[in-house]
Amino acid sequence: MTSQQTICPQCEKGRLTPSVYADDFQHEGQVIRVDGLECYICDHCGADPVYPDQIRRNHARVADAKRQSDGRLTGADIRSLRDRLGLTQQDASTIFGGGANAFSKYERGDVLQSDSMDRLLRLVSMHPKLLAQLRAIVKPVRVAARVAEPPPPSYRKAK
Ligand SMILES: [Zn+2]
Structure with a gap:
């Protein structure tokens, strides 16, 4: 004050x-x-x-x-879980989903994580090895989404 x-x-x-x-x-x-x-x-x-x-x-x-x-994880629970996994808030949002800045919102309590997010976090907390598999799932999906995008209009006109 x-x-x-x-x-x-x-x-x-x-x-x-x-x-x-x-x-x-x-x-x-x-x-x-x-x-x-x-x-x-x-x-x-x-x-x-x-x-x-x-x-x-x-x-x-x-x-x-x-x-x-x-019966869901609190903001402090999520923060300590994320720290234990060695992830930044941004990494965690990319790997677990929930949208940009999801983890800063969960940890501050601005947004309450869904049931499915809560269960996913508990699962990875119990089995940290799943993190590597999650990373592998996230990467190809992102690349595939980018390839599937239609070319910009200017490109089509030039054809
Ligand atoms: Zn007064």
Whole structure:
């Protein structure tokens, strides 16, 4: 927190101190209670502003609570699995799929990985040798897709 944030923006008199709260979230027809959500509390008016860095961490906590409720890997689980396999986020997105930047989104909790992605990750975690086979599958598919593309219009005109 920067010094300009220590004064309450609401009353402009009180001081803000870090605090935590719990909240309920709807997920797959269930209510999930998430503890440890961060905010600040004003000692004068009781306002409880939440700043961007806290919002980001709160967002990740909620995403993890939803994944735990589903029995899926959390953002930290995915990160440690990826580290163990020696992959960058970009490598992991290329090999496992999920689209560009998929792994930074999974790890931050911006996107929850699908059931099939979760199972694939668990499988490779249990059998790391499958990684080499996955790489072999990914490469030919990419090359084949490029060859199958039609030539650009300018090329056809020149014929
Ligand atoms: Zn205040």
